[in-house]
Amino acid sequence: MSVLSRPEFHDEAKAFEHIESILWPEGPVCPKCGNTDKHYKLVGVRTKPSKKNPNGVERHGLYKCAACRSQFTVRMGTIFEESHLPLHKWLQAIHLMCASKKGISAHQMHRILECTYEAAWFLCHRIREAMRSEDFTPMGGAGEIVEIDETFIGRLKGVPKNAGGASHKNTVLTLVQRGGTAVSFHVDRMTAAHVVPILRDNIAKETVIMTDEFPVYKIAAKHFADHGTVNHKAEEYGRVEIRPTTGFVNINTNTIEGFFSIFKRGMKGVYQHCAEHHLHRYLAEFDFRYTNRIARGVDDGARARIALQGAKGKRLAYRGTC
């Protein structure tokens, strides 16, 4: 036995049961009228015969709502809707993406799942959509520390490479709460007008922020309880200070450096190419795995369950991805 021997990864009926138990913990919910009281499970229904399947295919997880008489399955209104891939393969894909610290490429997914590359590419983007957090509660709070930093990745189309600078790359601004969550943004420019509103919207004002000496962070600092800075240029990476308002504080940005190191290794080693307009999806993926990490008590299985919970209400039309 191994994790991969679990029945929901091989048996379509079990895959439906598994997803239903997560998306419908209180029992089936009609996606059309919201009825939760009475419904019938339709067993043994088959699809119309086709050349490929002369006897049709069994339709698993089919219900009929007693109130509005419509038929439904757990796929409706989720990332699984309008997908031809069986649910047990979806579960394999979600597990692989949740368990791979640096991500998994669409090419690798296509080879493992034995589906087309296009199907695998779209599947990966839909899983990223499920991973996208909808929790807009500000990070930090009294006694909490949020580290903030920016990094540069990929190439901007049509911008010439300039020696030493990063203006030809995408800018990523990330906030990481020590011992907590991470959230990243693809920003146009590292100016106060772009950065300060993001920090104010996403970090509680009682928080101590920790950054390098980039001037924009100094401007942002007046909106927060305290501000510690490390001077990377002077090769300083951390020190302990006694602050008048917050007491002993470890001044460093090691937590966010750790986040960026996983992100960069994944983006360079696994994904290699990422179009500018898809970058936010990859950021959601790395934020998700970091936020739901083992150090916070979330193992691979639990992480996959959290991703599945995010599958609801996140249909992603093909047009939306290109």
Ligand SMILES: [Zn+2]
């Ligand atoms: Zn209904």
